[in-house]
Amino acid sequence: MLTTLIPVFPLPDVVLFPGVFLPLHIFELRYREMVKDCLAADRLIGISLLRPGWDHDTAGRPAIYPVGCVGLISHIEELSDGRYNLVLRGVEKFRVVREEDAARTYRRASVDYFEESMTAADHETVRRQRHQLERLLTAVADAPDQPFPSNLSDEEVVNALAQYLDLEPIERQALLEQEGVARRCGALIELLEMKEMSGSHAPDRGLRH
Numbered sequence: 001m002l003t004t005l006i007p008v009f010p011l012p013d014v015v016l017f018p019g020v021f022l023p024l025h026i027f028e029l030r031y032r033e034m035v036k037d038c039l040a041a042d043r044l045i046g047i048s049l050l051r052p053g054w055d056h057d058t059a060g061r062p063a064i065y066p067v068g069c070v071g072l073i074s075h076i077e078e079l080s081d082g083r084y085n086l087v088l089r090g091v092e093k094f095r096v097v098r099e100e101d102a103a104r105t106y107r108r109a110s111v112d113y114f115e116e117s118m119t120a121a122d123h124e125t126v127r128r129q130r131h132q133l134e135r136l137l138t139a140v141a142d143a144p145d146q147p148f149p150s151n152l153s154d155e156e157v158v159n160a161l162a163q164y165l166d167l168e169p170i171e172r173q174a175l176l177e178q179e180g181v182a183r184r185c186g187a188l189i190e191l192l193e194m195k196e197m198s199g200s201h202a203p204d205r206g207l208r209h
Contacts, residue, residue, distance in 0.1 A: 002092060005100070006046040006070055007034045008107045010062065012055075015172035016047040016069040017159040018090045018116060026084040030105035035076075035084050037104075043073040045088060046111065048096070049173045061107070066096045067177045070111075090159070093176065118155065122182040126154040129185045133161065136192040158185045167191070 009024075009031065016022050026035055038045055048068035055062075071088030078084055094111035118126075152160065162175040162184060171191060178184040 002070065002113055003042055003044065004112070005108060005110050006044055006094070007038060008046045008048050008064070008068070008096075008099070008109045009034065010048050010050045010064045010107065012050045013169045014047060015049050015163065015169065015176050016071050016088065016090045017163045017176060018069060018092060019156050020090045020159050020163045021074070022047070022071060022088045022090070022163070024084075024086050024088065026086065032082055032084065033104065034106040035073075035086065038073060039076070044070050044091070045073065046070045046094060046109065047088070049169055052170075061102075064096070065173055065177075067093065067173075068096070069093050069176065070113075090163075116180050118181055122180060123154070125182045126158060126185050129189060130154050130157060132189055133157070133185070133192070136189065136196060137161075154185075155181045158188065162188055 014022065026032055034045070046068050047070075048064040051063040051065060053062070069090045070092055071090050073086055074089045075087040076084060077086070092113045092115065094113050097110045097112055100108045100110065158181050162172060167175075175184050175187055175191075178187050
């Protein structure tokens with residue numbers, strides 16, 4: 001069972017999705033402390049997107065979107081000067097219930113988790129929509145005719161695209177907040193269709209690697 005009191009790492013342009021990997025470079029002292037505490041506990045870090053206007057916050061605690069994703073540290077490298085390179089694997093979506101008082105230099109929050117289970121109908125819907133995603137990526141993201149590794153499940157493809165395509169942060173946040181993978185897939189298709197109509201591109205940032 002996942003702990004419901006987690007460290008929160010607020011970022012201005014990063015949204016983490018379940019099952020997707022996120023490389024991070026940790027250099028601020030407060031987040032080095034966060035990583036050390038995580039390694040001594042359950043290796044979990046919550047990733048939350050900062051709300052617009054975060055750079056004008058003067059209290060040092062800018063507002064975040066309440067829905068985020070907790071990630072497990074799957075790889076870590078400590079550098080000689082105390083910085084860290086690490087990789088998180090998205091585990092579960094959460095909603096912030098309340099933030100804890102500043103007992104530490106970094107932020108922590110009590111959260112509720114919600115598992116993105118899929119029905120048989122959801123699996124069938126996403127399976128059909130995967131082909132539509134391939135077509136749209138070819139048109140919008142300059143992707144090859146078969147951009148998806150064959151070993152990725154339909155759910156992994158949808159979540160990886162939502163995270164890796166060069167979308168606006170608020171667009172990725174809206175995709176994360178969709179109720180389940182099937183709805184996320186439909187919302188992603190609508191988003192790519194709008195980009196296709198407008199002629200704008202959403203480049204692929206590494207799904208094929």
